[in-house]
Amino acid sequence: MHAAYLIARREYLAYLTSWGFWVSLALAPLFLLLGMGVPALMERAQPSRVFVVLTDEPALSAAIDRALAGNARAATRSALSAMALGLAGDEGLRAARAAFDATPDGDVDGALAALRALSPQPLPSFTPPRPDFVRIAADASFETLRARAAARPRDDAHALYAVVRLSRMPDGAIDAEYWSRNITNDELSSLIERALTQQMRREALTSGGVSAETVARAERLSADVRTFDPGRPPAAAGEAAREVGVADRMPFLAAFAMSVLLFSAVLGVANMLLMGVIEERSSKALDMLLAVARPIDILIGKFAGVAAVSVTLILAWSLVGLALVTGLGGAGGAAGGIATNFIAAMSHPSLVLTFLAMFGFGYLMYGSAFLALGSLCETIQEAQTLMTPIILLLLAPMLVLPSAVQNPDSAILKALSWVPPFTPFLFMARAPTGIPAGEIAAALAMMSVTSALVLWASARVFRAGALRQANAQGWWKALSQVR
Amino acid sequence: MTQCVLELAHVTKRYGLHTAVDDLSFSLAGGGITGFLGPNGAGKSTTLKMIIGILAPDAGRISVFGGPLDPLRLKRIGYLPEERGLYRKMTPMAVITYFARLKGMTGRDARSRARDLLERYGLADAMQRPVKALSKGMAQKVQILAIIAHEPEFLILDEPFSGLDPVNQQTLEELVRERAAGGASVLFSTHVMQHAERLCDRVVMIGAGRKAFDGTVREAVARAPRAARIETDPEADLSEALGAFRAHRGERPGVWVIDVEDDAEAAAALARVVAHGAPVRRFEPTRASLHDAFVAILGQSASEGG
Numbered sequence: 123m124h125a126a127y128l129i130a131r132r133e134y135l136a137y138l139t140s141w142g143f144w145v146s147l148a149l150a151p152l153f154l155l156l157g158m159g160v161p162a163l164m165e166r167a168q169p170s171r172v173f174v175v176l177t178d179e180p181a182l183s184a185a186i187d188r189a190l191a192g193n194a195r196a197a198t199r200s201a202l203s204a205m206a207l208g209l210a211g212d213e214g215l216r217a218a219r220a221a222f223d224a225t226p227d228g229d230v231d232g233a234l235a236a237l238r239a240l241s242p243q244p245l246p247s248f249t250p251p252r253p254d255f256v257r258i259a260a261d262a263s264f265e266t267l268r269a270r271a272a273a274r275p276r277d278d279a280h281a282l283y284a285v286v287r288l289s290r291m292p293d294g295a296i297d298a299e300y301w302s303r304n305i306t307n308d309e310l311s312s313l314i315e316r317a318l319t320q321q322m323r324r325e326a327l328t329s330g331g332v333s334a335e336t337v338a339r340a341e342r343l344s345a346d347v348r349t350f351d352p353g354r355p356p357a358a359a360g361e362a363a364r365e366v367g368v369a370d371r372m373p374f375l376a377a378f379a380m381s382v383l384l385f386s387a388v389l390g391v392a393n394m395l396l397m398g399v400i401e402e403r404s405s406k407a408l409d410m411l412l413a414v415a416r417p418i419d420i421l422i423g424k425f426a427g428v429a430a431v432s433v434t435l436i437l438a439w440s441l442v443g444l445a446l447v448t449g450l451g452g453a454g455g456a457a458g459g460i461a462t463n464f465i466a467a468m469s470h471p472s473l474v475l476t477f478l479a480m481f482g483f484g485y486l487m488y489g490s491a492f493l494a495l496g497s498l499c500e501t502i503q504e505a506q507t508l509m510t511p512i513i514l515l516l517l518a519p520m521l522v523l524p525s526a527v528q529n530p531d532s533a534i535l536k537a538l539s540w541v542p543p544f545t546p547f548l549f550m551a552r553a554p555t556g557i558p559a560g561e562i563a564a565a566l567a568m569m570s571v572t573s574a575l576v577l578w579a580s581a582r583v584f585r586a587g588a589l590r591q592a593n594a595q596g597w598w599k600a601l602s603q604v605r
Numbered sequence: 606m607t608q609c610v611l612e613l614a615h616v617t618k619r620y621g622l623h624t625a626v627d628d629l630s631f632s633l634a635g636g637g638i639t640g641f642l643g644p645n646g647a648g649k650s651t652t653l654k655m656i657i658g659i660l661a662p663d664a665g666r667i668s669v670f671g672g673p674l675d676p677l678r679l680k681r682i683g684y685l686p687e688e689r690g691l692y693r694k695m696t697p698m699a700v701i702t703y704f705a706r707l708k709g710m711t712g713r714d715a716r717s718r719a720r721d722l723l724e725r726y727g728l729a730d731a732m733q734r735p736v737k738a739l740s741k742g743m744a745q746k747v748q749i750l751a752i753i754a755h756e757p758e759f760l761i762l763d764e765p766f767s768g769l770d771p772v773n774q775q776t777l778e779e780l781v782r783e784r785a786a787g788g789a790s791v792l793f794s795t796h797v798m799q800h801a802e803r804l805c806d807r808v809v810m811i812g813a814g815r816k817a818f819d820g821t822v823r824e825a826v827a828r829a830p831r832a833a834r835i836e837t838d839p840e841a842d843l844s845e846a847l848g849a850f851r852a853h854r855g856e857r858p859g860v861w862v863i864d865v866e867d868d869a870e871a872a873a874a875l876a877r878v879v880a881h882g883a884p885v886r887r888f889e890p891t892r893a894s895l896h897d898a899f900v901a902i903l904g905q906s907a908s909e910g911g
Contacts, residue, residue: 125707132703136694406690410748412659413684414707589659590688591620 125415129423130430133398137431146390146435151442170253171283173302173310174260174267182288182296182321183257189317190255195228198250202233205248208462210240212367226342255283255310268301284310288318296322353556369463373554376467378527380477381550382520388484388546389516391432392492395424399496399584400505408497408588417585424493429485436481476553479566484546486573488516490580497587504593519544526551540565542572609671610635610759610790611656616665618651618814625651627814628665633792638785640801640808640822641794642899648814649794650687653763656792657684669759680709683757687764687794689748693737697723697747700736701754708755715754722750726776742773749777753784760784762793766800778804802895812903822895829893829901833871835861835878836887846881850874865890 137143175183199222206218214237222233230250238245260267267285275281284302291297296318300311320341327337349366356363402408411420444465467473491512499505519538526535530552539548549557549565557565586592612632618625626648633639643649654660656667658674670678691700701719706712723732726746731739736747745768753760762781766774781804785791795801801808801822808825810818818825837843839858851864852874865871871890878885 128707406688407692409686409688413686414704
């Protein structure tokens, strides 16, 4: 094992002193920062889009304005909720929402006061989000406005996003024409459709004898649906069941993110092994190494060395991620609230342990397969040919992973998580669903056996490839020639 | 009784239907330089890989230092493979230290030994340069130093002179002699007979995987056909005088070449020419080389083998 240790040490130091390692180390937090910051930056940089409504009836414009105000209220409520969640958890969230909902237009000051009473730290300043759409008065004819909407302005601030022409049909229905260069985003057209539909219903009700006050009161009514998890009954008889909050939903998102991270990490380190062996084989350094160490020592050494590299990377990324999230959490605001809950979910022992176990199995399976492939190839081109089926296999679970957030208990996901090449990634995604202990034990046993088999076969191929008894063109010889 | 460094008994290695090494047996007593000779594809590298344990024989037995190859015995061997290269980003100092440590030296001893070797073999200035910045000859020297750094008792070199320029070939020959003089046993494969003739005490020749000869260089050379050259008047016809010998005209008029078994036969041929009355201007019994022996032995082996 001394040889394996020395080989692992050389591999580790070789990667640590390569510029690629430091680029990887720096890029991941950079992407994390960009990932967290770019949407906010884009939102901040995106000016409100202006549109005009051409109508002879002020009531129709007013209906649209009411819908715009409703949207703005929902956006403000959502931003306040995220901040409340970060500062004072689910309790803060409930209190802030209750205070905000106390007035029809939303009481921002009341919500902030409620939050201030619960938050252990001072509240950051709160600015309501900028509205996505703003209606401006129509100052020209339809043809002129349509031409303005069709023109390509030098920036969004000077653009007329849409022109809406409304007319009344003989039967009283409202006919709306929506003119916009942006034909993919239906946010505004949907808002207008909802506003006008509501206006038509309002007109129908008032013409049927219902008073305008009653209609307005009815429109403000909304039911409060509280969500509970039957798997989490009250702690004691007579005690109220705990409502499901954002913090309860966060583990599912965290598990999804960790599955993607697992996929990237496994693919990344397996690729490191592949490239390392191809370089050694093409430079003939592998032949020199075979003269002083057994193939199995070389295999173990390379595995351990690259595993140490990946652990270093993951630890470094985790520390940087933790620092970023802590910084964001400390700064407060919506992003801070979400980040704090997200990191809390990711740090849960059950997810961390599942991640570590599944990384181990994924690394053993895919790493050994890539190592064996590398031993058969002199060039990257040769490797690519052989890698394609493995890459496709690796990508397959990624296709079902997004649905795991919405339906982590779906039968297809459960079934696929028992297919060994997919197990590491899909089991990770299923982790927050509370998988029974027996199923976990069976999965661990299955993965242990599968990993051992893949490792055994890979060791045979690696030996044949390293000794040049098999190559990319005759890879099948690898399994038959070596005893 | 001296322990055998190496003993091969009826070793066979097959690749599918092709037999690379066929019932090969030979042994090496301790010390000395042994050449392992054979044409390309004769099975030399396969045999050496079996000795070092990289390949397993299909039949037969190999013992090293009196027993089967185990990790401890392996550490007493230095092996230079035919296909060889180095980690391009590592320095010569790091490469030699790394390989010496893999052979069991401590880090401190390995570094000290690497420094000594690099200084001694003219690579002191290149000690901390990456291998990719070295010339091919320098890199090959580093490869060889890497496998002798742990001072192996048994040195196995597969085509060590391949790719080296004449100056570096000379350096390597000196290094091999030094190791042998220090008590190490050296077994090296080559198909260039000049190196073997200059270096070896003993040669083992193989052709098509089979042993064709095993003995000293002198014994091998004795197996080569010998000749004597007699130069006389261009007009003189010695065909009648040399009728009892295997003689033929040489490369120019007046030169006759006689194939002889030994010195006595050469002397008898000379006596016949003198008795014939032809003037003898030059009489030269030619000495066979290892190259002649190689061609003769392996040519004969090939014809016997079918």
